[in-house]
Amino acid sequence: MPTDNAGQEPLLTVRSLRIPLPQGGDRSHALYDLSLELERGEVLCVVGESGSGKSMLANALIRLLPETVRIEQGDIRFAGQDLLALDERGMRQLRGNRIAMVFQDPLAALNPLLNIGEQIDETLRAHGYGNASARRQRILELLDYTGLPDPQSIRHAYPFQLSGGQRQRVVIAMALALGPDLLIADEPTSALDVTTQAQILELIRRIQQDRQMAMLLITHDFGVVRTLGDRVLVLRHGQLIEQGPVQSMLDRPQNGYTRELLDAVRASPSQPRPDLDLDDAPVILRTRGLSHSYLRRQGLWKKQRVTALEDASITLKRGETLGIVGESGSGKSTLGRLLLRLLDADQGEILYQDIDLAKLNQKQLRPLRGDIQMIFQDPGASLNPRQTIGHSLMAGLLVQGSSPAEAEQRARALLEQVGLPANAFNRYPDAFSGGQRQRIGIARALAVHPRIVVADECVSALDVSVQARILTLLEDLQRRLGLSLIFITHDLRVAARLCDRVAVIQKGRIVEQGPTSEVFNNPAHPYTRALVEAIPGHQRYPST
């Protein structure tokens, strides 16, 4: 909450900021006539997707813009000082001292060759903090304050020895070193696991309340806004769309774009579909006791056996969408790949049409390949950059024995089905956006008339607004083609929206399975409970 300082000038004022981009970019300006104000002790969330200019704003505020970019016009005032008029030396005195920044990826943000203590120490030294022992004291204080266990040994550790959450705590400790007035956080939790995210958000909230620090929090996730924000500002293509207090924005968004962003995070569990009677539908695919492990190198000679998946048993009914939900490294992708025999299981059965797919060799598997297909996560990487779209779509059909003419006809029909222009057939992947490439990925998966489709994190790499459209497309196609869908994701909100039944997976084991609304509203297993509670925005406004 902003401190009571009626009549005092805002801590940060930005007026009509305009930053042009070099020629040939996808838009003319990174930021266009942006104005905002931030009071002391207030948390302002800047919401936008990729290309909105939010990161450029953060960089502009601390004057660390890339070489090729300059501020064309505008005004930035911080605590009464004109930041744009300040020389580099003056700016350096502010950075890390009164304005601090937290970046998205903690591993990339830390120097891999210096230990943690040194990296915090150099900030203190640069701003003349005190003698060596005073600095040491301060470092231990900071590490403890940000919730790191055993600060003494963390001080001597190197970044690669810490976990993602620990690293982000270190980055936050570094930012707090000199007690800044303003903290700018650029997507501080996006690179972290769901449960870790929740912890870090909680930490930030606690710090902000303790110190009444002003915060500019940049995010794409309205759930985060719910948790931390006082006021929120929506950016799109470098322009201000809407701004206002968080509560009123959530209740009565004025702008259509804002509404789109909000819809994407509404975690309302899907209503059971009227046309699908889950109890009657036959089981089309079942796994029993599926396990997979691999050897990991440790040092030069030693090898460790890592269990990726253990004793996984799931059932998929015809026509339904089964969600596999878990954090990164939980084994959900492994499960997907086992189903497609991209990996070989150590143990267990995959039963389809009374055949155990796990026991077939590649030759026996080939005729069945057409029945189960996969949509991959990264639309950029899942298409061969040297093949035209048409070729990529036709490849599977040709292998299955269609004639080239038939394959081409089918490929063109598919393009239409997924909403792409006909001329896409002869073009290459790099001519398309992420969302369009994912449509192509879906088209490719559907080309061979599969009965079952496994979607492995297929919307995770996309912007929120694009995600919504792809999910709608998937739902639509599933209904029309009668597909059975296995949807692998780490995002519970997406799972809640799309899936009829869901299986929660933790560290290679399935801990809970059942209808989505039951599992999410009344989680039986503590891990499921932790996941549901970790959804950003869940605490303040429980999902309806």
Next chain:
Amino acid sequence: MKGLWFLGNRLAQALLTVLGVLVLSFLLVRLAPGDPALLMAGEAGSDDPHYIEQLRVQMGLDRPLASQLLTYVGKVIRLDLGYSYRNQSDVWILIAERLPATLLLLGSAFLLSSLIGVGLGILAALSARRRGWLDKLISTLATLLYAAPSFWLALLLIILFSLQLGWLPAFGMETVAASLSGWDRVVDLARHLLLPAFTLACLFLALYIQLTRSSLLEVFRQEFVRTAQAKGLAPRRILFAHVLRNGLLPVVTFAGLQLGQLASASLLVEVVFAWPGIGRLLYDALSHRDYPLLLGVFLVISVLVVLLNLLTDSLCQWLDPRIQAGGGQA
């Protein structure tokens, strides 16, 4: 403790490589068509049937290949690398006499090329960031140096500095029959060393410049440099503790890998400058097909390179804490 284990590991690998070198040189002679003993005897001993017979027994040509190999390995370990008929001396002694000169040349060339190369590379990278002209100049220089054959460069330098200007001697390691001592001797040595070392350094200068420049530019793009800037650190601190520290790491690794090439190039430089090292020894042995000597030199220089590689590996390990832990968690 882990570090020691790691080092021991590397040592074992190095030993394995040395063994491989032994096997290779053992096989090389047997590659040639004809009687190996005849070959080993070379032109010099071909008249002497006793020598050939002696060789034949020594090499155990009547015994199976495996036991021949074992004998060979056993001999090498005892530093018995054969006998050079032509020079009337044990191969090992000949090599031992010349080895210091080669080491001196390699060492000074390495120092020159790495120090100057890295220095110029840093300047080029800094200039590149500001789109300055210095970068273009240094990069062009590097491209030219990289394409020039070292032995030709050597001749050009001799023409310029020895024949035209008369500043530096063209051949040898020391002025013959001058019997200098103390400081004078050192200066004389240095004057003779300058051109060969510089020539040898030139090729690698290009590589160091290019590598340092690209490595540093890569590091400048990294997030942690931006973090350092956002913390308000002085540019000097950022350059040394963050940019150089990370950017020069690949250069050290690279330096290790280049040792083989450096040793190779030293062969040519020694020939042109008549520098009395083992490269020169090899060259003389070539024209007479003095195989014991040829193989002996090959063996020694290969082992030398393997050991130096081991040294640089250990240095890398010490500099980068991630390697010790076997990569750690990415």
Next chain:
Amino acid sequence: MTPFKSALRIAGRHPAAAIAALFLLGLTLLALLAPWLRGDSPWAMVAAPLLPPFSQWAHPLGTDMLGRDLFTGLLYGARSSLLVGALSTFLTLLIGVGVGAVAGYNGGWIDALLMRIAEFFLILPALFLAVILVSVLEPSTSSVVLAITLVAWPSVARLVRSEFLTLRQREFVLAARVSGQSAAQIILRQILPNALTPVLVVAGFVMATAILTEAALSFLGLGDPDGMSWGYMINASRNLLRDAWWMSLWPGLAILLTVLAVNLLTEGLRSALGRQGGRHAD
């Protein structure tokens, strides 16, 4: 747009590489036409010895100590250098790509074994090995080509292998497996076209190294005894540095320019092709 026009457009963006390509083309042409342009043999003594350059029209670059024309020598030398360079590069690519592909696609112990062998050869001082090999096998074009190939294949193999390892896990390759394509189809259709760019680039550097190594071997007296070579010419000039320094200048310059041209062309290829193929890097 016709292929010719798009080639021109690409050349315009990379002037250095375009000039380099023209130079190499011209050099190849001159080398091929040498017998018609300058007579049958570079060893023929055609004029007064030690003629300085630019003094006579018929012998623009001067003559050596036996009255042999230096320009003729250069042209014939170009034949050796280009021939050896091309052959070695071809052979190196054949072995290197083959080994690298097998290692990269299969992984496991095959990969470990092949890479160990490659690393072994990489560590060794290349020129020493080449020198011994050529002298053992008796100097000839084929032994020189063989020696160069032996020391050059490991770097190609390592590169191809790492490309394969990366590409094998790329999702479009997985997608191909899911659609039922066979391993051979996947390697040929999916992986190789994407690995081509770095292979072309490394091929360029192999060629440059091959030319330099051939020159070094001929300089040391291990070149093809019948053929004229730039390295040989430089060696021959050693005793006459004082009297006829230009004898060492021309062949060295020829090597420098040729290697430079190959390097510039390769760099140009890398940046031109990189734009297309680099997309999958994000």
